[in-house]
Amino acid sequence: MLKRISPLQSEPVYRVDALRQIESEAARTLPPHSLMQRAGSAVARLAQACYPHARRVVVLAGAGNNGGDGLVAATQLHQAGRDVLVLACGAETLNEWRSRLPADAAWAWAQAQTAEVRCALDDHSTLPEADLYIDALLGLGLRGPMRAQMAEIIQGLNAQRGAPVLSVDLPSGLDADTGAATDVCVRATLTLSLLGLKPGLRTGPASSLCGTLWQDDFGVDAATHHPQVAIDATWLGADLIRPLLPDLSQSAHKGQRGDVAVIGGAAGMTGAALLAARAAAQLGAGRVFVGLLDDQAPAVDLLAPELMLRSPAALLDAQGGRTCLLVGPGAGCDDAARTYLAQALAQPVPLVLDADALNLLAATDSLQTLLRQRKPITTLLTPHPLEAARLMGVSVQAIESDRLTAARTLAQRFACWIVLKGHGTLIVSPQQTAWINATGNGLLATAGSGDVLAGSAAALLAATGKASSVLAAVWLHGQAAIHYARKHGPGGLTAATLPLWMAASWADLPYRRPRPGIDENADFC
Numbered sequence: 001m002l003k004r005i006s007p008l009q010s011e012p013v014y015r016v017d018a019l020r021q022i023e024s025e026a027a028r029t030l031p032p033h034s035l036m037q038r039a040g041s042a043v044a045r046l047a048q049a050c051y052p053h054a055r056r057v058v059v060l061a062g063a064g065n066n067g068g069d070g071l072v073a074a075t076q077l078h079q080a081g082r083d084v085l086v087l088a089c090g091a092e093t094l095n096e097w098r099s100r101l102p103a104d105a106a107w108a109w110a111q112a113q114t115a116e117v118r119c120a121l122d123d124h125s126t127l128p129e130a131d132l133y134i135d136a137l138l139g140l141g142l143r144g145p146m147r148a149q150m151a152e153i154i155q156g157l158n159a160q161r162g163a164p165v166l167s168v169d170l171p172s173g174l175d176a177d178t179g180a181a182t183d184v185c186v187r188a189t190l191t192l193s194l195l196g197l198k199p200g201l202r203t204g205p206a207s208s209l210c211g212t213l214w215q216d217d218f219g220v221d222a223a224t225h226h227p228q229v230a231i232d233a234t235w236l237g238a239d240l241i242r243p244l245l246p247d248l249s250q251s252a253h254k255g256q257r258g259d260v261a262v263i264g265g266a267a268g269m270t271g272a273a274l275l276a277a278r279a280a281a282q283l284g285a286g287r288v289f290v291g292l293l294d295d296q297a298p299a300v301d302l303l304a305p306e307l308m309l310r311s312p313a314a315l316l317d318a319q320g321g322r323t324c325l326l327v328g329p330g331a332g333c334d335d336a337a338r339t340y341l342a343q344a345l346a347q348p349v350p351l352v353l354d355a356d357a358l359n360l361l362a363a364t365d366s367l368q369t370l371l372r373q374r375k376p377i378t379t380l381l382t383p384h385p386l387e388a389a390r391l392m393g394v395s396v397q398a399i400e401s402d403r404l405t406a407a408r409t410l411a412q413r414f415a416c417w418i419v420l421k422g423h424g425t426l427i428v429s430p431q432q433t434a435w436i437n438a439t440g441n442g443l444l445a446t447a448g449s450g451d452v453l454a455g456s457a458a459a460l461l462a463a464t465g466k467a468s469s470v471l472a473a474v475w476l477h478g479q480a481a482i483h484y485a486r487k488h489g490p491g492g493l494t495a496a497t498l499p500l501w502m503a504a505s506w507a508d509l510p511y512r513r514p515r516p517g518i519d520e521n522a523d524f525c
């Protein structure tokens with residue numbers, strides 16, 4: 001089925017080797033060339049649906065099966081009356097290009113010839129003008145750096161601004177597993193992912209190159225028919241979120257909603273801890289305590305007087321059963337912060353570590369040992385790529401070139417939950433289950449946004465007692481930015497107002513079916 005990938009619906013995500021396995025198993029049960037026929041048809045259908053007025057279509061076809069998909073689409077668009085030109089790319093002669101085609105693609109070429117689709121060799125001259133370009137240069141078969149000949153074509157395609165680009169399976173040059181891109185990579189307007197989603201389409205710096213994401217499984221429902229093939233991650237959609245949120249029924253009292261204690265806010269950085277604490281309060285924590293490390297800090301947050309300001313030592317001495325501790329926002333990295341972090345790691349309550357707590361952890365082996373010893377008590381680390389790089393002792397580029405592996409390594413090394421922030425935020429459990437967040441936009445790239453996420457996660461952890469509620473915090477955080485952008489455009493969302501938009505996004509989630517015997521109106525507050 002052809003569908004647009006959205007933040008509303010979760011989807012399984014597969015690595016390339018798993019997709020290849022699904023594909024070869026499906027191919028065995030189908031008539032020859034069926035999968036390519038279906039793939040190319042899906043491309044043609046999407047092209048016609050999205051660009052009904054595109055008269056001139058140029059299909060850039062590589063000499064692999066990705067090119068074969070392009071050839072099938074070209075034939076169908078030609079038969080539907082479009083002015084189609086197939087540009088054979090990546091060879092010196094048309095004969096050489098044709099001789100390299102694998103079996104399915106050679107069949108697609110024969111079909112195109114029979115239908116008299118116009119075909120020409122890319123001769124390195126100017127890209128022919130078009131109303132729509134179809135990028136069928138390279139798909140899952142990308143190996144190594146982009147060859148010069150192909151790079152030249154892609155540069156030409158990216159340089160033109162007039163016509164949309166539909167990428168078949170993935171933008172040519174993108175690594176489907178990691179989201180890393182070769183030096184030159186197609187910048188697509190929309191991408192049709194074939195058979196299943198791949199991790200690289202939506203996490204990592206290059207994932208923004210996909211444009212709008214569509215998928216067609218062409219009738220091969222992998223999750224149902226090939227349950228033995230491992231799902232690598234889950235695309236985190238709204239359907240998974242509601243059950244993870246606390247049931248804030250009208251009869252609940254504040255003691256049932258959990259307590260959050262935030263420790264951070266050294267001199268000059270008190271705002272970070274206050275932002276996290278306010279977010280925790282706005283996301284429904286019953287009581288929120290703040291232990292500011294700045295000894296000159298005010299005794300009350302006048303903008304959020306519901307917060308209870310205490311000394312960090314007093315907070316660490318008085319942990320109740322439903323408390324979640326959050327350490328790090330604005331904490332600094334001095335000895336006092338290190339001592340409080342060590343004490344927090346020894347507390348048998350759920351713990352969220354963010355910002356400076358992560359930097360301290362990265363620099364102090366004894367803290368890492370304490371962290372590992374906390375298992376099985378829930379600990380959540382929320383690094384951005386630089387913090388993750390420090391924790392792993394590698395470069396930011398190494399993290400970003402394979403974010404999923406980096407997040408999994410951290411979760412395993414520290415036996416805890418990881419939220420690796422950035423484009424396509426990743427969540428990985430200590431058992432290595434991974435989710436790719438479906439929400440978020442550039443509005444979140446602002447000071448304090450991470451503090452809000454950490455505070456929100458602490459609130460939901462405290463309220464539900466379930467580590468998996470972090471998924472809901474991440475999803476709502478991103479959805480808030482989408483929600484805001486729809487109403488107010490691309491500017492003006494501050495960290496201080498973000499929790500209100502998160503709460504509004506929570507309110508917009510479809511309510512679950514009321515349970516028998518429960519008053520529907522009593523199921524929310």
Ligand SMILES: NC(=O)C1=CN([C@@H]2O[C@H](COP(=O)(O)OP(=O)(O)OC[C@H]3O[C@@H](n4cnc5c(N)ncnc54)[C@H](O)[C@@H]3O)[C@@H](O)[C@H]2O)[C@@H](O)CC1
Pocket residue numbers: 023035036039040062063064065066067068069090100102104137138139140141142143144145146147150168169194
């Ligand atoms: N029967 C199948 O195998 C099916 C395949 N599908 C399509 O087939 C694609 C995978 O096909 P292939 O495995 O043939 O691989 P691709 O078509 O993705 O790539 C192989 C081609 O790219 C060239 N190439 C590889 N690395 C390069 C580089 N760094 N620079 C320049 N050229 C490079 C190779 O020489 C070869 O010509 C999928 O992405 C999907 O589009 C779909 O049609 C579904 C069915």
Ligand SMILES: [K+]
Pocket residue numbers: 066135136137138139167168169170171172
């Ligand atoms: K492609």
